[in-house]
Amino acid sequence: MTLIYLMITCFLFLTLMAGMWRILRGPTAADRMLAAQLFGTTAVAILLILAQLAEQPAFRDAALLLALLATVTVVAFVHRAWQTISESEDESS
Known part of the structure; x- marks a missing residue:
């Protein structure tokens, strides 16, 4: 079972590399x-x-924290983008 977890983790790291490419090249x-x-x-x-492999519950806590931070980040991005759209509509009127 450990081998399967490690293979899944390697695959997830590959998706991170694909994401890094999109961050650098995203239009x-x-x-x-x-x-x-x-x-x-x-x-x-x-x-x-x-957390499952190392049997460390602290990793689960860190995962929960990252999930919450990701949510806050999206909300902040959308709020900022919405303000930019509203300002550009006000200028065109």
């Missing part, structure tokens, strides 16, 4: 934000797998 801020969300989700999954 828009939304693309970069989605890649950052991929980072958060993948990091949560990796931490949960490591």
Whole structure:
């Protein structure tokens, strides 16, 4: 079972590399934000797998914290983007 967990973790690290490429090359801020969300989700999954392998509940706590931070990040991004759209509509009127 440990081998399966390690293989899944390696696959998740590969998806992180794909996300890094999108962050560096993403044409828009939304693309970069989605890649950052991929980072958060993948990091949560990796931490949960490591918690199972190492039998350390602290990894589960760290995964929960990352999930909460990812949510706050998306809310902040959307709020900022919404303000930018509202300001541009006000200027065009």
